[in-house]
Amino acid sequence: MPKQVDHEARRQVIAEAVCTLADEKGLEGVTLRDVAARAQVSMGAVQRCFRTKEEMLVFALGYVGERVADRVRARRLRSPAQSAGTVLGHAAGEVSLLRAEHRAEARVWLAFLAQAAVSEPLAAILRANYAALEDMFTTLVAEAAALVDEPAARRAARTLLALADGLTSHVLIGHLTPQVAHDVLDAHLAALH
Amino acid sequence: MPKQVDHEARRQVIAEAVCTLADEKGLEGVTLRDVAARAQVSMGAVQRCFRTKEEMLVFALGYVGERVADRVRARRLRSPAQSAGTVLGHAAGEVSLLRAEHRAEARVWLAFLAQAAVSEPLAAILRANYAALEDMFTTLVAEAAALVDEPAARRAARTLLALADGLTSHVLIGHLTPQVAHDVLDAHLAALH
Numbered sequence: 467m468p469k470q471v472d473h474e475a476r477r478q479v480i481a482e483a484v485c486t487l488a489d490e491k492g493l494e495g496v497t498l499r500d501v502a503a504r505a506q507v508s509m510g511a512v513q514r515c516f517r518t519k520e521e522m523l524v525f526a527l528g529y530v531g532e533r534v535a536d537r538v539r540a541r542r543l544r545s546p547a548q549s550a551g552t553v554l555g556h557a558a559g560e561v562s563l564l565r566a567e568h569r570a571e572a573r574v575w576l577a578f579l580a581q582a583a584v585s586e587p588l589a590a591i592l593r594a595n596y597a598a599l600e601d602m603f604t605t606l607v608a609e610a611a612a613l614v615d616e617p618a619a620r621r622a623a624r625t626l627l628a629l630a631d632g633l634t635s636h637v638l639i640g641h642l643t644p645q646v647a648h649d650v651l652d653a654h655l656a657a658l659h
Numbered sequence: 660m661p662k663q664v665d666h667e668a669r670r671q672v673i674a675e676a677v678c679t680l681a682d683e684k685g686l687e688g689v690t691l692r693d694v695a696a697r698a699q700v701s702m703g704a705v706q707r708c709f710r711t712k713e714e715m716l717v718f719a720l721g722y723v724g725e726r727v728a729d730r731v732r733a734r735r736l737r738s739p740a741q742s743a744g745t746v747l748g749h750a751a752g753e754v755s756l757l758r759a760e761h762r763a764e765a766r767v768w769l770a771f772l773a774q775a776a777v778s779e780p781l782a783a784i785l786r787a788n789y790a791a792l793e794d795m796f797t798t799l800v801a802e803a804a805a806l807v808d809e810p811a812a813r814r815a816a817r818t819l820l821a822l823a824d825g826l827t828s829h830v831l832i833g834h835l836t837p838q839v840a841h842d843v844l845d846a847h848l849a850a851l852h
Contacts, residue, residue, distance in 0.1 A: 580773030583831040584685045596834040632821030638776040641789040
């Protein structure tokens with residue numbers, strides 16, 4: 467079924483174009499015309515892939531979420547013999563998008579987060595992402611801090627996720643440098659175990 | 660100078676209209692036409708107050724920031740005999756905008772935060788806000804936790820501000836209930852002192 471493969475590949479190319487534009491100008495800058503131009507496809511082709519702008523944004527958000535989740539998994543698989551504390555530190559580092567090469571991804575994520583506050587379909591995708599992350603971090607925190615109390619581990623996971631998101635946005639607006647944000651995150655993690 | 664007073668009052672009415680629209684549809688929904696209609700003034704009147712949309716957003720953001728800062732100050736003045744821990748808890752509660760009556764303000768703040776990641780004038784306003792909040796929380800944390808080490812108090816203040824912002828956005832997208840977010844914040848504050 468080469469046609470379906472092409473369709474999926476094209477959707478991904480369009481999702482990449484959405485992210486590039488969102489990074490440059492925010493989601494307001496994501497217009498059908500500009501997305502088509504950036505993806506080097508016709509406006510008709512974009513419309514055949516996505517019926518509405520919201521459908522396109524929902525797909526692009528899922529695409530970014532998958533990429534971050536893949537990195538967290540890949541990092542765990544690369545060095546399976548790490549201590550639980552190290553695994554937790556790496557996972558927290560990946561989701562907080564503080565590294566320079568993830569700055570664009572962070573800006574796109576923040577744009578989606580803000581739009582999700584007024585768009586239920588986007589909020590539903592984010593909720594699924596955060597629920598999965600919260601479960602993963604609950605397990606990681608329980609291992610790293612030797613916490614047998616599930617509610618306490620879940621609360622620590624919620625704290626960590628919210629802290630990571632807050633730090634990311636404070637770096638994006640230039641309130642904190644990436645180094646300071648890293649120090650804050652590391653100090654928080656160190657106090658956990 | 661009744662004319663100048665009118666001008667400032669009109670700017671505030673327009674800022675209110677910007678916030679109402681941003682709450683409903685995000686900053687994308689903030690158009691000159693809709694702002695004028697919502698503020699019940701002519702489009703020309705809006706343009707006489709603000710030369711560009713960005714100038715209007717910068718003013719509205721400053722207006723929201725002032726309102727939050729005023730609430731924090733008012734709460735301190737209302738009960739001057741509180742313990743340092745209570746003052747810190749109240750201040751953290753105010754900036755995290757978790758109360759139902761501040762949900763609209765939280766949505767507007769998140770929309771501005773995302774836009775600030777791609778707009779330097781908005782980022783500059785937010786940086787000034789966060790710098791002032793960080794100084795205030797550094798003092799409050801130092802008092803509440805009896806921390807004489809300024810760098811440690813500042814790091815705790817940065818952690819608290821980032822955590823409060825992350826929790827707010829997680830409530831806005833429905834990942835956490837306001838009650839759960841409050842519990843996370845309270846547990847974090849309790850561990851400080």
